[in-house]
Amino acid sequence: AQTVTQSQPEMSVQEAETVTLSCTYDTSESDYYLFWYKQPPSRQMILVIRQEAYKQQNATENRFSVNFQKAAKSFSLKISDSQLGDAAMYFCAYSKGGKLIFGQGTELSVKP
């Protein structure tokens, strides 16, 4: 069975600094998708970034980028120039065939 592990329950970053959130996963599949979702206190889950496993190039979306290491089954999220609005729970998720398998989440706080 596929599993997703986020080893950092909490992280903190200074405004304007860079922070990296870690995620590892376990799967025997070769083709799958990985996601980072953000869940602010309002609880609406919002997609931050996605990565297709067959693509070697790391995905980027403005201030958000990933470091995808397929052999190591690692998928970390880097947030550059952190903003107060980035404070939220961040979930890493794996998908093969539709349903999402989530990690436990990392709560990110941003200090002004």
Next chain:
Amino acid sequence: GAGVSQSPRYKVAKRGQDVALRCDPISGHVSLFWYQQALGQGPEFLTYFQNEAQLDKSGLPSDRFFAERPEGSVSTLKIQRTQQEDSAVYLCASSPVIAFFQQETQYFGPGTRLLVL
């Protein structure tokens, strides 16, 4: 266009009561998912619909949980004889494609927070 909506946003039930949670997906979205999120945890998959067909219900925790999507749009998650361990946030998500063959972003609703006393 409107996003995924869920109602009610909050529900308090006495143990043993039946509850019904509603999800309105984005118009035209083929795939619909239900997830359960316990406090401090990541969401866990409950069930998946492709149009009106329930193709995967492997995540439903017991036969007290039942979901339907009779016309391929609105979906209802029903929990019979609620127990305290059912207390959680129930999230609905929809996607514009057939999830088994393609992977597209799932758009989430705000969730229904269920508290069973």
